[in-house]
Amino acid sequence: MLTVSQDTVTIEELHAHLNGSISSATMQRLIAQKPHLHIQHSMTAINRGQRRTLDECFQVFEVIHQLTDRVEDIFTVTTDVIKEFASDGVKYLELRSTPREEKSTGLTKRKYVETVLEAIKHCKQEGVDVEVRFLVAIDRRHGTEVAMETVKMAEDFSVSSDGVVVGLDLSGDPTVGHGKDLIPSLQRARNSGLKLALHLAEVPSQQEETQLLLSLPPDRIGHGTFLHPEVGGSQELVDTVMKKRIPLELCMTSNIKGQTVSSYDKHHFLYWNNLGHPCVLCTDDKGVFATELSQEYQLAATTFNLSTAEVWALSEQAIDCSFAPESVKQDLRRRWAQLKREIHS
Ligand SMILES: CNc1ncnc2c1ncn2[C@@H]1O[C@H](COP(=O)(O)O)[C@@H](O)[C@H]1O
Numbered sequence: 001m002l003t004v005s006q007d008t009v010t011i012e013e014l015h016a017h018l019n020g021s022i023s024s025a026t027m028q029r030l031i032a033q034k035p036h037l038h039i040q041h042s043m044t045a046i047n048r049g050q051r052r053t054l055d056e057c058f059q060v061f062e063v064i065h066q067l068t069d070r071v072e073d074i075f076t077v078t079t080d081v082i083k084e085f086a087s088d089g090v091k092y093l094e095l096r097s098t099p100r101e102e103k104s105t106g107l108t109k110r111k112y113v114e115t116v117l118e119a120i121k122h123c124k125q126e127g128v129d130v131e132v133r134f135l136v137a138i139d140r141r142h143g144t145e146v147a148m149e150t151v152k153m154a155e156d157f158s159v160s161s162d163g164v165v166v167g168l169d170l171s172g173d174p175t176v177g178h179g180k181d182l183i184p185s186l187q188r189a190r191n192s193g194l195k196l197a198l199h200l201a202e203v204p205s206q207q208e209e210t211q212l213l214l215s216l217p218p219d220r221i222g223h224g225t226f227l228h229p230e231v232g233g234s235q236e237l238v239d240t241v242m243k244k245r246i247p248l249e250l251c252m253t254s255n256i257k258g259q260t261v262s263s264y265d266k267h268h269f270l271y272w273n274n275l276g277h278p279c280v281l282c283t284d285d286k287g288v289f290a291t292e293l294s295q296e297y298q299l300a301a302t303t304f305n306l307s308t309a310e311v312w313a314l315s316e317q318a319i320d321c322s323f324a325p326e327s328v329k330q331d332l333r334r335r336w337a338q339l340k341r342e343i344h345s
């Protein structure tokens with residue numbers, strides 16, 4: 001059996017929500033700091049063998065948000081999450097998070113993003129071996145106005161952050177709201193040079209919305225679970241995605257534990273990978289779903305019987321799909337080749 005060991009192929013993580021990525025060690029510390037909330041660790045993670053409905057997953061995020069409502073919490077979780085990805089072998093990380101305002105602690109949306117950026121800088125100064133970029137997230141539940149406000153903020157930060165803010169994420173409960181209300185904001189973001197990573201077709205029966213959002217088009221698709229005809233999508237959607245060659249960010253454990261995919265062997269990785277379409281393995285929420293990027297590669301390798309060469313090819317392809325500038329991609333390709341030589345020598 002292929003062993004995907006640490007610091008080998010898990011070089012790029014492109015789909016990680018900050019508050020979903022908090023490890024159990026950090027979570028225990030946050031819980032201990034806020035005993036009055038009466039939160040237990042079992043309320044913030046879905047462990048081995050457990051499953052929840054997607055709706056229940058979104059309730060988990062509400063619990064976690066209570067634990068991260070101060071500037072210092074955002075700094076701590078960002079720093080810890082970056083270091084944890086680095087120790088799993090990740091050399092390039094695109095984190096995403098929804099700016100939050102908390103009146104009781106004085107946290108503002110702007111301060112939220114500034115704090116994430118400070119933590120990224122802090123890790124760099126400490127010499128943590130990972131390049132980090134940030135996507136500002138739009139929560140689809142919050143509607144049109146907040147979406148536009150978020151885009152404007154992302155535009156400001158993309159200018160002031162020295163290239164760290166590279167784009168926007170669209171996420172949140174996929175059953176709430178409609179993509180059409182968000183088109184003007186997303187269109188504006190695209191026009192101002194921000195990259196778009198959109199959660200698309202995460203749940204069934206969203207063909208109309210999916211077609212509309214694909215017309216932007218996005219630069220990457222999160223999940224895309226229900227795009228293809230075998231699961232109620234359509235050939236037309238598949239053709240659009242393939243023609244525009246929009247990479248898919250695939251998060252196997254997340255989809256199984258959130259019950260949008262019934263078993264690992266039925267994961268849509270198989271469909272898209274067989275078509276030769278770019279697929280990037282990601283964690284989504286490594287804290288909530290109790291996983292690691294190396295574990296996701298291992299899972300794909302064992303479930304789909306991938307050869308060592310195929311796994312290496314997947315991680316190499318992920319480099320092309322990132323929103324990093326060409327110079328960073330070149331550097332990552334060099335490191336990838338070097339790691340490969342070291343492992344196989
Ligand atoms: C499981 N599949 C998913 N589908 C859609 N959105 C998701 C998600 N997992 C996480 N999020 C989004 O990320 C937020 C938590 O991180 P941040 O507070 O932004 O750092 C959630 O509230 C949700 O909006």
Ligand SMILES: [Zn+2]
Pocket residue numbers: 015017171199222284
């Ligand atoms: Zn996600």
